[in-house]
Amino acid sequence: MNAPQKLFNLCLAVCVLFGCRQAMATDFEPLPRTAAKPGDTAEKIALGKKLFFDPRLSATGTVSCNGCHNLMEGGDDGRATSMGVSGLTGPRNAPTVWNSVFQASQFWDGRAATLEEQAKGPMVADVEMGMVGHDQVIGRIEKIPGYVEEFGGAFGESEAVTIENAVEAIAAFERTLITPDSPFDRFLAGDQSAINEQAIRGMELFESIGCTECHSGPALNNWTGADDDAEFVEFPRFIDSPLVDHYDLGSDLGRLQVTNHDGDERQFKVPVLRNITLTAPYMHNGKVASLSEACRVMASTQLDEELTDKQVSDLIAFMATLEGDFPEIALPRLPSRVGESVIDPSSVSDN
Template identity: 70%
Template sequence: MTFTTRALIEPLALAILILGITNIHAQDFASLPKTASLPGDTQEKIELGKKLFFDPRLSSTGTVSCNTCHNVMEGGDDGRATSMGVDGLTGPRNAPTVWNSAFQASQFWDGRAATLEEQAKGPMVADVEMGMLAHDQVIRRIEDIPGYIREFQSVYGKDSEVTIENAVDAIAAFERVLITPNSPLDRYLAGDKDAMSPAQIRGMQLFESTGCTECHSGPALNGWQPDGEAEFAHFPRIPESDYVTKYDLIADLGRSNASGDPADDHHYKTPTLRNITLTAPYFHNGRVSSLSEACRLMAATQLDVELSESEVADLTAFMEALEGEFPELSFPRLPSRSGESVIRASAGKPRRDES
C-alpha cells in the first residue's frame, strides 16, 4: 500500500483503538434484505419460473438451460472463464452469478438489460447461448407441452396465452427468491460482534479505507440501493498497470458495445461481492482464477495501491464473511410428453428452424 494511504489509515486505526469503536468502517455496508419477491410473485408462479429456468428444451439443441450457465447448485455461475452454450460454442464474457441478482440496478456486464425479465429474454435467442432463432420459437416449444399450457393458464388466467412476457415474468419471480442473507457480515451489522473474525474485521476496515467502497458498497456490495439508478464503473482506471496486459483487460470495450457511445468504453456494471468466494474465475473475461490475485489486480488498476501479503490475506478473509445462507431448493418435475420430443431433428442433427 502507498505511503499516502497508510498515513490516512494509521491515525484512524489509533482513534478506533482509543474510542473502542469496532464497526466504524461498517458504515458503507448494509444487511442483505431477506426477501426480494414482489406482491404478484405467488408460489405457483415461482414454481413455474423454476421449471422454465431448469428446462433445456428452451434451447435449440435441447441441451442448455438457464441453469447451465447459472448453476444454483453452486455459486450461481458455471465455473468457466466464459460460458459454453449450444453446439459447444462459447461467448466472450464470464457468466455473472444469479444469486442476489435481484439486488442489481441492471443486468449483464454491460448493463444492457434493465430488469431480470429483460435479461431472461437475451440468452434464449443468443446464438452462442441457447441458440433459438426467435422468441416465437421458444413459445412454440412451450406450447408443444400440454402440461406447460395448463400451468401458464393456472398462473396467468384461464383465457391467457403463452407469451414470452409471461415466461420471463415467471423466471424473474423464481430468480427473486435466489438470495443469500445472514452472512457473517450481516450478523455483524446486526450487532453480533463475534460473527466475524479479527482478520475479517481488519479486512473490512481495509476494504473501506483503501477506497473499495467507492463502488462496492450497500447491501450487495455493488453500489445498489433500492430504487437507485444503474451506475457503471470505469475499468481499468489505470491502463498502465502490468495487470492490464497480463490479463487482457482492455480487449473488451464493455458498455459501449451495448450503448454505442464511445464515452462508455471500458465501463461495466459493478458486480456483487456476495458469495464472491464461490464464483471464480473473476472479471468480465474470466481470466483471473484466484480471489487473492483479483484483490491485487483491483487495488493496482483502480486505486493505484500495492497491497502487502498480509493485507491481501485480510481482504480475502473479509470476503469469506460475505458468503450467506442459501435457501433449500428442490429440483422441479418438468412437464413431459412421454415418448415424444419437442426437439425436431433432421439427418440426425437438431436444427434450429422449426417453422
C-alpha cells in the same frame, strides 16, 4: 507490532468496550431477506423454477439457465466464459444469479434493465441457448400440455403461454435467490463475535483504500434500492497497470458496444460481491483464476495500489464473511409430452 497496528487495535478495543464495533462498517448494509414483487405468487415462482432448469428452451435441448448459473453452487458455472449450444462460447464470464435482483441493471454492459429483460436475451443468443426467435421458444412450450396448464394457473389467462409471461415467471423465481444472514450481516446487526479480527482488518482496509467507492450497500455493488439508476464504472481505470495486458482487460469495450457513445468505452456494471469466494474465475473475461489475484488486479487497475500478501489475506478473510445462507432448492420435475420429444431431431446438429 508497529505503531499503526497498535493504534488500530486500541481503537478496536474502544469500539468493543462501547458495543459499537459494527459502526465502523459505515459503507455497508445488511442484505434484505426478500425482494418479491406484488404478483410473485407461489404458482408463478414454481413455474419460473421449472423454466429456469429446462434445457428444452435451447435449440439443442442441452442448455438451461441453470447450465450457466448453477444454483447447486455459486450461481455461475466456474468457467472463464460459458459454453452454450454446440460447444460455442461467448466473450464474457457468467455472473452469479444469486442476489442478482439487487442490481439496477443486468449483464456486464447493463444492456438489460430488469431480470425479466435479461431472461429474454440468452434464449435467442447464438452462443448461448441458440433459439432463432422467441416464437420458437414459445412453440416448444406450447407443445407440452403440462406447461400450458401451469401457465394458465399462474397467470389466469386462456392463452397464457407468451414470452412475456415466461420471463415474468423466471424473474419471479430469481427474486427468491437471496442469501441473507451471512456472518457480516450478523456483524452489522450487532453480533460482535460474528466475524474475526482478520476479517475486521480486511473490512477496514477495504474501506480505507477506496474499494467502497464502487462496492458499498447491501450487495456491495453500490445498489441501494429498487429505484436506483444504473451505474457504470470505467474498468480498467489505470490502463498502464502491467496487469491490464497480462489479463487482456482492456480489449473489451464494455458498454460502448451497447450505446455507441464514446464516453461509455470500457464502462462496466459493478458486480455483486456477495458470495464472491464461490464464483471464481473473476473479471468480465474470466481470465483471473483466483480471488487473491483478483484483489491484486483490482487494487492495481482501479486504485493504483500494490497490496502486500498480508493485505490480500485480510481482504479475503473479509470477503469470506459475505457468504450467506443458501435456500434449499430441490430439482423440479419438468412436464413432458407423452411418447414424443418437443425437439425436432432434424434441427439438431450432430456436433
